[in-house]
Amino acid sequence: MSNxxxxxxxxxxxxxxxxxxxxxxxEILTSINCYDFCIAEFIRVVDKLVPTHIYHKVCPELANxxxxxxxxxxxxxxxxxxxxxxxxxxxKAIELGSHGIDINFGCPAKTVNKSKGGAILLKTPEDIYQxxxxxxxxxxxxxxxxxKIRLGFDDNNLLDExxxxxxxxxxxQLTIHARTKSDGYRPPAYWHLIGDISKKYPIExxxxxxxxxxxxxxxxxxxxxTKNLMLGRGALAMxxxxxxxxxxxxxxxxxxxxxxxxxxAQLELNGDKSFYFSSRVKxxxxxxxxxxxxxxxxxxxxxxxxxxxxxxxxxxxxQK
Numbered sequence: 089m090s091n092x093x094x095x096x097x098x099x100x101x102x103x104x105x106x107x108x109x110x111x112x113x114x115e116i117l118t119s120i121n122c123y124d125f126c127i128a129e130f131i132r133v134v135d136k137l138v139p140t141h142i143y144h145k146v147c148p149e150l151a152n153x154x155x156x157x158x159x160x161x162x163x164x165x166x167x168x169x170x171x172x173x174x175x176x177x178x179x180k181a182i183e184l185g186s187h188g189i190d191i192n193f194g195c196p197a198k199t200v201n202k203s204k205g206g207a208i209l210l211k212t213p214e215d216i217y218q219x220x221x222x223x224x225x226x227x228x229x230x231x232x233x234x235x236k237i238r239l240g241f242d243d244n245n246l247l248d249e250x251x252x253x254x255x256x257x258x259x260x261q262l263t264i265h266a267r268t269k270s271d272g273y274r275p276p277a278y279w280h281l282i283g284d285i286s287k288k289y290p291i292e293x294x295x296x297x298x299x300x301x302x303x304x305x306x307x308x309x310x311x312x313x314t315k316n317l318m319l320g321r322g323a324l325a326m327x328x329x330x331x332x333x334x335x336x337x338x339x340x341x342x343x344x345x346x347x348x349x350x351x352x353a354q355l356e357l358n359g360d361k362s363f364y365f366s367s368r369v370k371x372x373x374x375x376x377x378x379x380x381x382x383x384x385x386x387x388x389x390x391x392x393x394x395x396x397x398x399x400x401x402x403x404x405x406x407q408k
Contacts, residue, residue, distance in 0.1 A: 133168030286313030
C-alpha cells in the first residue's frame with residue numbers, strides 16, 4: 089500500500105480567519121472545493137445575548153439554514169470567557185441554524201486577550217473546562233461542540249491539561265493549531281505535538297498550521313496522527329488546496345485563478361464591504377502571490393491604486 093493511500097485524508101475544514109475568511113471568501117472557496125464544513129469568524133460574547141443581526145452579519149449563511157451557496161455546512165464560532173453567556177449564545181446560534189458550535193481558545197489578538205478571551209484562556213485550563221461544559225450541557229445531544237486551541241500561550245507546558253479539560257467536558261471535536269500564542273504564525277508548526285495528543289485522548293482531532301501543499305498535508309497527517317485537517321492561510325494561497333488534498337487535483341492554473349479573482353471582485357463590489365474593495369483585493373493577492381508569480385505581478389500593478397475603477401480595469405484585463 090502506498091504512503092499516499094495510507095495517509096488519505098478524512099475530513100478537510102476551512103478555518104475561521106478573522107478579517108479574511110468572511111462570507112464572500114467562504115462562498116468563493118467552498119464553490120470550488122469539497123470542504124466537509126467551514127467555521128465562521130468569531131462572534132464576541134461578553135455578558136449578554138448577542139443581537140441576532142450580529143449573527144447574520146458575521147454568518148449570513150444562517151439565512152440559508154446554515155449552508156454556503158455551494159451547500160457546505162457552516163458552524164458559528166463563539167469567543168468569550170463567561171460559561172453562562174457562552175452557553176446562552178450557543179443555544180441561540182443553534183436555533184438560528186448553525187451546524188454545531190466552535191469555541192475559540194486560540195485567537196492571539198492582544199485586544200481579545202486583554203479582555204480575557206481567546207488564547208489567554210490557555211493559561212487557565214479550568215476556565216476552558218467550565219466554558220466547554222456549560223456549552224455542551226446547554227445544547228441538544230445531537231449538536232456538535234468543537235474547540236480550537238493552540239499548543240499553549242507562552243509554551244506548551246499546559247497542553248495536556250488543556251486537552252484534558254476539553255475532553256473531560258465532553259466536546260465532540262478538537263482542532264489544534266500546532267503553535268503557541270507566542271509563536272504567532274512563524275514557521276514551523278509542531279505537528280508532532282498533536283501526534284502526542286492523538287495517542288492519549290479519545291476525541292476527533294483536527295490538525296492545523298503550515299499546510300500549504302499536499303506534501304505538507306501528508307507530512308502533517310503522518311506526524312499529527314490524525315487524518316482530519318483544518319486549512320487556513322494555505323487555502324487562500326492555493327484556492328483549490330482542499331481538493332488538491334482530498335481529490336488529488338492539480339493546483340489550479342493562472343487562467344482559472346483569473347476567473348476566480350474576477351468573480352471575487354464582483355462579489356466584493358456588490359457586498360456590504362465594497363468600501364474596502366481595494367484593501368480586500370490586495371489582501372488576497374498577498375496570499376496568492378505566495379503560490380502564483382502572476383499574482384505578484386498583478387499585486388505590483390495595483391498596489392498603489394486607490395480608485396476602484398482602475399483596479400477593476402486591471403482585473404478585467406487579466407488574461408486578455
